[in-house]
Amino acid sequence: MELGSFRNRMIAAALLGVAGSIVAAILNRRPQPPAPAAEPPRLGYSRNGSAPTPLAEAGTETAR
Secondary structure, eight states: OHHHHHHHHHHHHHHHHHHHHHHHHHHTOOOOOOOOOOOOOOOOOOSSSSOOOOGGGTTOOOOO
């Protein structure tokens, strides 16, 4: 009878260790990085970093 009790305690200890390992793994997971942002559309080229000027309005500056 003594060996049966020892075996049951060993099985219980092993199950407790496995359960503890699973809980520790779940709690210590690193958070996933966010999905990368969509790339903005490439509408044209700019010389100075500002938005490109549409062709219909090019050179129509109003001087007051």
